[in-house]
Amino acid sequence: MAQVTARTNWTIEDAHYDAFRAFLEEASGIVLGESKQYLVASRLGPIMAQHQLPGLGELVERLKRPGSNNLRNQVVEAMTTNETQFFRDVYPFEILRSHIFPDFQKRRVLQPRIWSAACSSGQEAYSLSMCLQEFNASGAGHLEAEIIGTDISAAMVEKAAKGRYRSSAVARGLSVERRDRFMTQVDADTWEVRPEVRRRVSFRVHNLLEGFGLLGRFDLIFCRNVLIYFSQDSRADILDRMAKVLNPGGYLVVGASESLARQASQYEMVRCPQGVVYRLRGK
Ligand SMILES: C[S@@+](CC[C@H](N)C(=O)[O-])C[C@H]1O[C@@H](n2cnc3c(N)ncnc32)[C@H](O)[C@@H]1O
Numbered sequence: 001m002a003q004v005t006a007r008t009n010w011t012i013e014d015a016h017y018d019a020f021r022a023f024l025e026e027a028s029g030i031v032l033g034e035s036k037q038y039l040v041a042s043r044l045g046p047i048m049a050q051h052q053l054p055g056l057g058e059l060v061e062r063l064k065r066p067g068s069n070n071l072r073n074q075v076v077e078a079m080t081t082n083e084t085q086f087f088r089d090v091y092p093f094e095i096l097r098s099h100i101f102p103d104f105q106k107r108r109v110l111q112p113r114i115w116s117a118a119c120s121s122g123q124e125a126y127s128l129s130m131c132l133q134e135f136n137a138s139g140a141g142h143l144e145a146e147i148i149g150t151d152i153s154a155a156m157v158e159k160a161a162k163g164r165y166r167s168s169a170v171a172r173g174l175s176v177e178r179r180d181r182f183m184t185q186v187d188a189d190t191w192e193v194r195p196e197v198r199r200r201v202s203f204r205v206h207n208l209l210e211g212f213g214l215l216g217r218f219d220l221i222f223c224r225n226v227l228i229y230f231s232q233d234s235r236a237d238i239l240d241r242m243a244k245v246l247n248p249g250g251y252l253v254v255g256a257s258e259s260l261a262r263q264a265s266q267y268e269m270v271r272c273p274q275g276v277v278y279r280l281r282g283k
Contacts, residue, residue, distance in 0.1 A: 012037045012055070012056050013055075013056075013057065015057075016057040019057070019060045020059070023063055023075075025231070028079070028207065029208060029209050029231070030079060030229045031231050044079075046078075047075060051071065077153045077156075080153055081229070082120045082153065083120070084120040084124060084225075085123055086174045086178075087173045087174065088123070088127070089255075091256075091274040093128075095272045095275060096128070096132075098272065099272050100277070104219065105142075110142070110143055110144065111146070112219035112220060113145070113216060113218045113219055113220075114218065114219065114220045114222070115148050115150070115215065115222065116128060116148070116150070116222045117150055117208060117222065117223040118152070118224075118225070118226035119149030119150060119157075120160070122149055122160025122161070123169070124149070124222055125147050125148075125160065126182075126193050126197055128145075128222065129200055130182050133196065145200055146200055147200050147202075148202055148215060149201065149202070150204055151205065152207045152208070154205050157205050160203045161202075161203045163198055165191055165192075166189055166190065170183060182194055182197050209238075211241075217246070218246055218250060219250045220252075221245075221246065221251070222253045223242065224254055224255035225257075227254065228258060239264045239267070240266065243267065248280065250279070251270070251280075252267055252278040264278075265281070266280060267280060267281060268280075268281045
């Protein structure tokens with residue numbers, strides 16, 4: 001039996017690792033590779049210490065017990081990757097300005113509902129709001145959007161709702177002009193998103209494996225850099241269910257390195273000079 005001794009001094013047996021992978025996929029959709037024992041050990045080390053668990057087998061056992069919801073959330077949160085930034089990849093926001101918002105304006109979708117799915121600490125949702133404000137200020141039209149950011153991680157949702165970011169996070173993605181226009185400096189190292197950007201944005205905890213019904217219908221979904229962690233089946237299922245909550249003519253934007261598998265036939269590709277987005281196929 002192969003064993004890996006993690007730097008936290010606990011040992012991961014193959015069977016326990018496999019049971020943990022199964023738990024994580026069932027709870028969050030995240031598929032761990034076959035040899036990520038070191039990642040598991042380093043991410044879970046503090047939780048193991050806090051709960052005085054001697055090994056992964058004991059953790060998996062504990063996770064199966066009734067009433068283990070807090071521990072389950074803690075473990076899932078520790079295993080998520082929350083990397084994000086304002087105006088990430090730039091081009092989707094250029095497509096919003098040049099194509100999607102003008103299309104909404106033309107079709108009189110004047111109050112679009114927008115979903116930032118797996119929004120992490122909120123920069124994507126706020127970037128959408130800033131982009132909309134720029135569109136309105138440009139004189140090209142006037143849209144009153146409602147933007148909902150969701151994430152499986154309660155800690156990320158809490159941070160997103162606060163709308164406060166360190167200077168380093170602000171500098172990653174926001175030009176000085178956008179920073180001064182959309183943020184207020186709170187102290188030497190903290191900036192806060194201004195009320196006029198925040199007023200159309202709200203956040204809530206939501207697991208993409210669960211139903212979307214309570215979120216309502218959308219005209220635009222940003223679902224970026226999360227499906228890469230899931231299996232083909234989960235991806236296909238989520239894309240299928242997203243198609244069901246998109247209004248006719250609604251758009252889906254995925255991550256720069258992601259594309260829709262051919263089986264996602266509900267969507268058609270919209271090629272713009274800046275890149276590709278997807279639109280719900282007409283019936
Ligand atoms: C890499 S971040 C992407 C953030 C943002 N969409 C972007 O592209 O910058 C991935 C996010 O997906 C979230 N996540 C992972 N599994 C999830 C699930 N099953 N449901 C909802 N969010 C999930 C994580 O908590 C994390 O914040």
